[in-house]
Amino acid sequence: MHHDQLHINEELTRQLIAEQFSQWQAKPITHVVTDGTENAIFRIGDGLAARFPLRAMDPIVAMEQQAQEHAAMRNLASYSPVPTPEIVGIGYPSAGFPLPWSVQTWIPGTVTTPSGLMDSVVLPRISHTSLPHFAPPILRVATSRARAAVAT
Secondary structure, eight states: OOTTBOOOOHHHHHHHHHHHOGGGTTSOEEEEOOSOSSEEEEEETTTEEEEEEOBOOOHHHHHHHHHHHHHHHHHHHHHOSSOOOOEEEEEOOOSSOSSOEEEEEOOOSOOOOTTGGGGOSHHHHHHHHTHHHHHHHHHHHHHHHHHHHHHO
16 A cells, blocks of 8 residues: 555446446446556456556646556557557546546456466466567567657
8 A cells, every 4th residue: 555545446436437438337347456556447347447546646647647558558459469458438537536547448367466377377378379479579669669768
């Protein structure tokens, strides 16, 4: 827990979805328990997830960070041979939650934890079959971003 941690729960998430994304207000909202401390994630039905930053910050700075993150997600998706989440909506600061937040697609599977990888039956199969195809595109993303950073 952080000293500047924001409060978000299923009830508030449901309220924010109803206010800003009424097309999804009838879907069940479920908190996704993770080891992460920077964002809270709530499933919206079976195919979506709301992601809320947990650390208080200036909303303008948060919007800039979110825009950079979303650009990186789109870039990763364009190179990745495996599915990646896609942004489907941006929630804006309101009386209920002071920062921007996002709604993105949910990729079915098991939430990864450091200890959970040890028991994975999928990871060894991915590493032997997909990793040789996955690593070069990801390295191209990393080097293109590094070149762009140097150019600015």
